[in-house]
Amino acid sequence: MKNINWYYPVSLSETSSLLEKESVVIHGGGTNLSGRDLSSVEGIICLKHLGLDSVKLNDETIEIGATSTYADVVKALPPEHILVKCLKNAANTPCRNKITLGGSIAFVPTWSDLIAALLALDAKLILAGKNQGELSLEDYLAKKDLYKKNLITAVKFKNIPHRSAHYRDAKTVNDMALFSVTVLLELDADVITSAKAYIVGTKELITRLPEVEAYLQGKAKADIDEKVIEDLVNVEIIGSRITDPDYMSLKAKIQTARTIISALEGD
Amino acid sequence: MEARLNVNGKAVKVEFAPEELLLDTLRNHGFTEVKSGCKEGECGACIVLLNGKPINSCLTFTAAVLEEDKLLTVKGIGNLHEPHVIQQAFVDIGAVQCGFCTPGIVLASYALLKNNPRPSDEEVKKAMDGNLCRCTGYVKIVEAVKLAAERLQKK
Amino acid sequence: MKKYTTVGKPEKKVDSLSLATGSSKFVDDFELIDALHCKLVYSPYAYAEIIDIDDSKVRALDGVVDVLHYKNVKQILHTSAGQGFPEPSPYDCLIFDSIMRFVGDRVAMVIADSEKIAEQAAKLLNVKYKIMEPLFDPEKAMDPESPKLHDASHAYPIGAKYDADRNLAAEVEISFGDMKKGEEAADFIIDETYHAHYGQHCAIEPHSVKTMFDEMGRLVIISSTQVPFHVRRIVAQACDYPLKKIRVIKPRIGGGFGSKQEVFLEPLAALASIRHKRPARLIISRAEVFQCSRTRHPIRVRLRTGVKNDGEITSLEMDSLLNSGAYGSHALTVLSNCGSKVLPLFNKIENMRFLGRSVYTNLPVGGAYRGYGATQGYMALNQHFDIITRRLDLDLPEYIKKWHIQEGETSGVFEALGEGKDGVPQIVNSCKLDECIDICIKEIDWYNKRDKKIKNGDKVRGVGLAVSMQGSAIPLVDMAAAYMKMNEDGSFNMNIGATDIGTGSDTILAQIAAEVLGIPLDKIIVYSSDTDRTPFDVGAYASSTTYLSGRAVQKCANKIKKQILGVAAEMMNAELDDLYVEESEVFDKKQKTSKTYSEICCYSLYDKNQFQIQAEASEVVEQSPPPFMCQTAEVEVDTKTGDVKLLEFVSAVDCGQAINPQLAEGQVEGATVNGIAYAMTEEYIFSDKGNLLNKGFKSYKIPTAADIPPMKSYVVESHEESGPFGAKSVSEIGINGPMPAIANAIYDAIGVRMYAAPFTPEKVYRAMQKQLKT
Secondary structure (H helix, E strand, C coil): CCCCEEEEECCCCHHHHHHCCCCCECCCCCCCHHCCCCCCCCCEEEHHHHHHCCCECCEEEEEEECEHHHEEEHHCCCCHHHHHHHHCCCCCCHHCEEEEHHHHHHHHCCCCCHHHHHHHHCCEEEEEECCCCCHHHCCCCCCCCHHCCEEEEEEEEEEEEEEEEEECCCCCCCCCCCEEEEEEEEECEEEEEEEEEEEEEEEHHHHHEHHHHHCCCCCCHHCCCCHHHHHCCCEEEECCCCCCHHHHHHHHHHHHHHHHHHHCCCC | CCCEEEEECEEEEEEECCEEHHHHHHHCCCCCCCCCCCCCCCCCCCEECCCCCEEEHHHCCCCHHCCCEECCCHHHHCCCCCHHHHHHHHHHCCCCCCCCCCCHCCCHHHEEEEECCCCCHHHHHHCCCCCCCCCCCCCCHHHHHHHHHHHHHHC | CCCCCCCCCCCCCHHHHHHHHHCCCHHHHCCCCCCEEEEEEEECCHHHHHHHEEEHHHHHHHEEEEEEECCCCCCCCCCCECCCCCCCCCCCCCCCCCCCCCCCCEEEEECCCCCHHHHHHCCCCCEEEEEEECCCCCHHHHCCCCCCCHHHHHCEEECCEHHHHHHHHEEEEEEEEEEHHHHHHCCEEEEEEEECCCCCCCCCCCCCCEEECCCCCCCCEEEEECCHHHHHHHHHHHHCCCHHHHEEEEECCCCCCCCCCCCCCCCHHHHHHHHHCEEEEECCCCHHHHHHHCCCCEEEEEEEEEECCCCCCCCEEEEEEEECCCCCHHHHHHHHHHHHCCCCHHHCCCCCCEEEEEEEEECCCECCCCCCCHHHHHHHHHHHHHHHHHCCCHHHHHHHHHHHHCCCCHHHHHHHHCCCCCCCCCCCCCHHHHHHHHHHHCCHHHHHHHHCCCCCCCEEEEEEEEEECCCCCCCCCCEEEEEEECCCCHHHHHHHHCCCCCCCCCCCCHHHHHHHCCCCHEEEEEEEECCCCCEEEECCCCCCCCHHHHHHHHHHHHHHHHHHHHHHHHHHHHHHHHHEECCEEEEEECCEEEEEEHHHHHHHHHHHCCCCEEEEEECCCCCCCCCCEEEEEEEEECCCCEEEEEEEEEEEEECCCCCCCHHHHHHHHHHHHHHHHHCCCCCCEEEECCCCCCCCCCCCCCCCCCCCCEEEEEEEECCCCHHHEEECCCCHHHCHHHHHHEEEEEHHHHHHCEEEECCCHHHHHHHHHHHHHH
């Protein structure tokens, strides 16, 4: 078995040149990498010296370094923030101490609790390397292959008042979600001015629900008919642990409607 | 590869393969109190504290642990002759049955109480959401952590 | 209740501190020098014959020492079941066979200088298979056109019924009275079929063995086992190695629950050491534990009862079909227990028939698992009571109180159904089931919730109840022994074969000895489970340790006490009748003198008429007094999605005198949570080719502390005259009630009967839909 070289770059430019090498992978938290077959890996780039682990909050923006862990984010942001709601039960405590935002964006599984929240926040990624600069998360996910040699250094999004809710369909509290529903609402008085709704774990992996979002526009809680929302949700839930796909589709409808009501009700 | 790890306050010279997991490195260097239960980050028997935070050593590359990182195993917080308040509370309440999960749970509790000296039952349970125990049903474990919290407050 | 000095007290477990500080050694903590590392290669096919194995590439790899398989290992038929000899299980397995009977069956074992090399080498084994049509459905196993998985030569050493032509691994049939008359006397018949499914023990420590030669050239096996003495014997048999050259030691082990009442890895590691004269290490991965070790036996239980309008059951027929998997380990005994631990509960049924069959399938192998057939039987019986009482609008708790076995009563089932042999008749001496029921219905607030269908938005609530009994050891079959000797500071060494698997038996047994001798617990130095240094004990199973090993210890301690009194009498020139023991001293009530234990022992070791105060005792029991339990559950069912949330769970157990109430509670709590998980989230998912798909904790879900419902557990004390200080067992029974109690609660909430678990949202939803259509 070939010997794997470990690299500990101290600057972004050093990291970028390392990324140009053949068969290198990035080590963020390591929880995903440690379970993988490394027989074709020649180099591992450890990001610990780069100082990318801070969470910066101001009135306008929130910027989270890519090696911030789920635990870091849950601690740094207010409890009603959508990211806190999504991440606090994502994986167990020791895993939340290691899973990084950067790692979870670079690899999005069907059980991701993170990705929908970031999309709902219109998050932008800050990349270092060949195509460095800012890029919307949506664009990144659509053209991932283009950015294989880039390093995500941070995620940023606007610090807007919002209400949110996150539902994860799982067998135990910290089980990997079979699917999840993420809802972010902006309101004026109690009327919805903007709605973002996603289901993760579908055939497309991430499914945005534009018809549901359109339905919610301008409505208050009393105006919402859960049945209408249910009828607007038609997704296929996939994944190796799904034993009854038709049931899951039905559940996705019901839980989407409920998650929206939950978001409206606030904490 | 070779490195120096700071384990329980002491520098330890370790030799390891590049893809080796911290769990195996620690056990190979005598720290057998760190247990291997599943090697997939679910059971928590392999939990050690890294700079005060519980992590699964079975999901951690030794090569990613730096010399300035501080590792703590269950022997680093107390021993047979001078057990930690938490360890003694587990003994007193009867929260130890087979004991295989105990080092990981004791460390998870230690980290919890350092950050939250007066946790509610829910907060205790949440702090242990990465620890599997098949013997106790968790009831006495939660009681033991609450008792330890009480005793630590009195000190 | 009697007052004791250490019995009945929550004494701290003797090994707790050592475990909590990480000092205790488990198998993999013992250092080996120059060890061989063993890696197993498994069959990818459910049913196949190995035509040829080409191990040349494996042997060519640097660092590989050997490869074992059917071509180079003696073919000695045996059972892996850790039971008394001759085992009541068929001799149907070989260390390495050329026939593979399930995905996960053992093809070969690579032995190498390192774990890494062994893993690499295992991939290089070249195996040619002839794939055969597998059998997965136990209901079809006995059909003439089904593939035959074993042959007649795999029969039982004890001559129990075995029919390889019908894939029949075991068959048991008993009956009393006249079934036809019984049914005719009934006003109606309730005939229902229930299913108990696959489950895995999930002991956090995987099965682990280390073998080595000691300085005298004897083979030492350090194993994570519940049955060290059975390990020694089966290794000697299967490896054709002299038993006198084998020593088995059980160190601390990380849980068993029945999974380690099995001898399937030790012969492999032993062979590696025997052939290459080096220590060997064999520790299986979590995936291997799930697929290739042992599981709970799935059992389909059909209950057919004739019932009168006043509730009297005039006839009961239990027809159980046990899926043994690829091999027949425990196939007869678990099957028997499905009837023997369940049917005596309602002992007034005059017409009764139990027909049980265990069949082979090309699926993972069932073995011992806490509850041991009773769990599966109670899934059926408790739901059946629920159905009967609802049909007749009777109160379930009162119904059970009216008809269950009472103190002073017996059941014909005790004698009729044994474990491979005849059963043993017995009278129930202690039974506080009524008190247990009262506690459970009070704590769950039964009458304010039952049949009320209390709503909470889309959700509706219900309560359910289940009762059970188990046993305490296997009468006339199992034996335990103890040895004690005294030291000059008044302390005692106690060497026992009994196996502490985390249950605290070292502590309990020491408490019993300490109580007899009137000394504090810390004056007993316990050493257990070493086939060289401790006397025989069958091991930790059948809930036998407190009752059977406890009686052996009590007997032994009494012999010691007699010797102490004899020496004291000599020292004080006293009459034996005037002496009594209290707090490590012997008092002469007539002369008003006393001697401390220390003084007595020094005298006996050094002074006059010197001898070592020591004793041994063995015990075989003549009955198996059942503990009794009631459990109640409150659930909330989401009528739109089928999600079931457990709001509260209450358990109350009558285990006789709890030797250590803290440890007894711990057993109840642990067994209950295990039972709840088995009912709610645990299941084996197979591909259509018989491959287990969910082989890890990520996909086979058991709860963490964050998942447990609010729970209350109560120990109700009774006094079992035949037990040590009145004790019965407590370690298994708690796992029997959750599944039926929760099923009954779900029915109470939504009127849907769940005949099979786990009660996942999709299963409950589908059951609701099915009901709507009918």
